[in-house]
Amino acid sequence: MDDFSDSRTIRLTVNGQTVERTVEVRKLLADFLREDLGLIATRLGCEHGVCGACTVMVNGESVRACLVLAVQADGAEILTVEGLAKEGRMHRLQQAFWDNHALQCGFCTSGFLMTGYDLLQKNAHPTEEEVRYGLSGNLCRCTGYANIVKAVLAAASAEAPCTKEGD
Amino acid sequence: MKPPRFAYARAESVEQALSLLSDRADARLLAGGQSLVPLLNLRMAEAPAVVDVSGLAELSFIARESGTLRVGALTRHRQLEVSGPVLSALPLLSRAAAEIGHLAIRNRGTIGGSLAHADPAAEWPLMAVTLDAHIVLRSKRSSRTVAARNFFVGPLTTVIQPGEMLCEIRFPIHAGPTLWGFQELSRRPGDFAVAAVACEIVRGGDGLCAGAALGVAGAHSTPLIVPEAEKVLAGSRGEEASLKEAAEKAAAAVEPPSDLHGSADYRRRVVKVLALRALKEAWSKA
Numbered sequence: 001m002d003d004f005s006d007s008r009t010i011r012l013t014v015n016g017q018t019v020e021r022t023v024e025v026r027k028l029l030a031d032f033l034r035e036d037l038g039l040i041a042t043r044l045g046c047e048h049g050v051c052g053a054c055t056v057m058v059n060g061e062s063v064r065a066c067l068v069l070a071v072q073a074d075g076a077e078i079l080t081v082e083g084l085a086k087e088g089r090m091h092r093l094q095q096a097f098w099d100n101h102a103l104q105c106g107f108c109t110s111g112f113l114m115t116g117y118d119l120l121q122k123n124a125h126p127t128e129e130e131v132r133y134g135l136s137g138n139l140c141r142c143t144g145y146a147n148i149v150k151a152v153l154a155a156a157s158a159e160a161p162c163t164k165e166g167d
Numbered sequence: 168m169k170p171p172r173f174a175y176a177r178a179e180s181v182e183q184a185l186s187l188l189s190d191r192a193d194a195r196l197l198a199g200g201q202s203l204v205p206l207l208n209l210r211m212a213e214a215p216a217v218v219d220v221s222g223l224a225e226l227s228f229i230a231r232e233s234g235t236l237r238v239g240a241l242t243r244h245r246q247l248e249v250s251g252p253v254l255s256a257l258p259l260l261s262r263a264a265a266e267i268g269h270l271a272i273r274n275r276g277t278i279g280g281s282l283a284h285a286d287p288a289a290e291w292p293l294m295a296v297t298l299d300a301h302i303v304l305r306s307k308r309s310s311r312t313v314a315a316r317n318f319f320v321g322p323l324t325t326v327i328q329p330g331e332m333l334c335e336i337r338f339p340i341h342a343g344p345t346l347w348g349f350q351e352l353s354r355r356p357g358d359f360a361v362a363a364v365a366c367e368i369v370r371g372g373d374g375l376c377a378g379a380a381l382g383v384a385g386a387h388s389t390p391l392i393v394p395e396a397e398k399v400l401a402g403s404r405g406e407e408a409s410l411k412e413a414a415e416k417a418a419a420a421v422e423p424p425s426d427l428h429g430s431a432d433y434r435r436r437v438v439k440v441l442a443l444r445a446l447k448e449a450w451s452k453a
Contacts, residue, residue: 003187004174004216025175025217028208047168048205049272061245061274067204068275069197071175072221118270136356137269 010074014039015083023070030054030065032073033080041081041110045139052138053107055114056080062118081110084117093117093155102151104142112138116152125156170207174216181225181305181334187218189307189330194218196332198241198280201272226279226334231256236338240279248273256340257298259347259365263290266349269357279333282318285325288359288385290351292319295336296390297365297382303335304328312337319389345369348448350441354428360385361429364417364441368400368449376400381413381442386421386434393420396442405450414442 011020014037021036028047033039033056045053047066054065057079084091090098093116103109112135119126119134126134131152132145140148176194178184188194194216197203206212220226226241231252238247247253248264267273267281267290281291282302295302295315302313304327315336318325327333351363362385371377379400382392396413403409423434 003176003183004191005176006172006174008175024172026170026173026207028169028204031169047208049201049268052269052271055271062271063275064201064271066208067200067272069170069175069200069204069219071177072197072200072219115271118274122270133356134270137271 008071008074010071012073012076012078014078015080025069025071027070028066029056029058029068029070029073029078032070033065033078036070039080039082043107043110045107045111050137050139051108051111052115053111055111055138057114057118060121062114079114079117081113084113091117092158093120093152096151096155096158097148100147100151100154102143102147108138108140108142112140112148112152116155119152120156126153128153131156168208168210170204171210171213173207173214175219176216177219178223181220181223181332184218184220184223184332185305185307185330188332191216191218192329196220196280196283198283199243199276200280201268201276202280202284202286220332221277229253231340234340234342236260236340238278238336238338240282240333240335241277242279244268244273244276244278244281245270247278257338259298259349259367260294260338262347262349263294263365266290266351266360266363272357278336282315282336283325283327283333285319285323285389286359287319287322287387287389288361288363290360290363290384293363293365293382293384293390294338296392297380298338298367299380300336300338302333303337304331305334306330306332316392321388341369343369346449346452348445350445350448352437352441359428362386362423362434362437362441364438364445366442366445366449368446370453374404374453376403376405381417381446383417383421383438383442386423386438388422388424391421393417393442395420400446405446405453410443410446410450413446414439417442 009022043053045051049067056065195214197219226239228239230237300315346368366381369378379397381396395416399413418439423431425431
């Protein structure tokens with residue numbers, strides 16, 4: 001069974017940096033980011049895909065990092081919340097969360113930011129209903145969601161499209 | 168919770184995937200991972216070996232060929248949701264895709280994975296059965312095509328045999344304009360359906376219903392079509408009485424489960440309401 005193994009070496013780009021590591025095949029992408037790369041802002045809430053806290057961008061699309069094996073990210077381009085800010089300046093989504101008091105404990109915030117990021121890159125000017133629907137896969141225990149919705153709408157009303165380069 | 172140990176192989180081609188499946192009878196296929204990985208994380212599924220087919224670009228396609236929409240098993244829900252050919256040939260598929268989970272799940276989950284997983288409340292099994300699609304299964308030595316209406320045998324159970332992989336699904340496209348409706352009830356957006364109803368009505372030149380299909384998900388051990396409802400609708404013009412009778416036939420046909428999301432009786436009543444709404448939705452497009 002030469003084709004089967006229990007560990008593999010993967011090479012991928014994370015927040016613009018190429019990394020190469022050998023990982024157990026069962027390791028989740030979320031755990032790889034946190035444990036192997038020290039990028040702990042990607043959180044684990046439910047570990048079965050319902051809370052959204054682990055959301056990251058893989059090849060330009062939001063995914064639940066608890067439902068992707070690290071080995072499946074071989075060759076991929078990953079953006080985590082740590083990659084949003086540029087040269088000490090917050091991404092406009094992060095700024096909007098700050099300005100609108102859209103976080104309390106902050107545990108869900110990384111996931112909301114990445115979900116909001118994909119939402120806005122696909123729909124630059126969403127209605128409030130579209131924002132609420134688009135964020136419905138992320139759970140927050142602290143805020144009651146109202147300020148999170150406001151923050152995403154505020155970020156949407158800024159000029160530039162929601163891309164790494166644009167912000 | 169984390170997945171248990173398993174042996175992993177990544178298939179670089181369909182042929183290799185089929186060869187790996189035939190080598191290891193205990194291997195499970197990993198496509199989008201949106202059903203299998205939660206089960207592994209929760210330790211609700213056993214997978215001594217996993218064959219990762221998620222990189223097989225040759226199985227990711229949407230192609231309209233005369234009267235058929237061919238969809239590769241590894242096409243993601245999101246691709247079907249926004250596809251131009253889908254929106255022009257079978258917009259009902261886009262509508263159903265949009266109901267699946269949340270965007271992050273639709274970006275990864277695949278139609279082949281959803282069909283093979285066969286959750287009785289899921290959207291793709293309902294679409295496949297309602298639209299009378301055909302499913303192409305391949306193994307190392309052979310290939311066969313199964314009607315979706317014969318494919319689902321029970322909750323999470325299909326006719327897929329060891330060594331077989333679901334490669335493609337083919338939806339028929341009717342020549343003339345069709346009316347369609349889709350109604351789903353879930354507790355929150357993105358949750359599994361408490362029940363869902365899909366219907367497609369083909370009209371004759373006289374504007375009357377020449378053929379109809381009505382399917383129900385979430386209220387039976389498999390997605391279920393309701394031929395009794397279809398008979399009621401034949402020859403009608405969307406009159407309230409015929410729609411109500413068809414909805415009643417749908418509610419009578421299902422044997423719903425009772426679970427923490429609803430009793431069997433509740434589901435039966437939801438089916439009746441959703442069936443009527445779906446049929447009204449369809450006829451409103453006439």
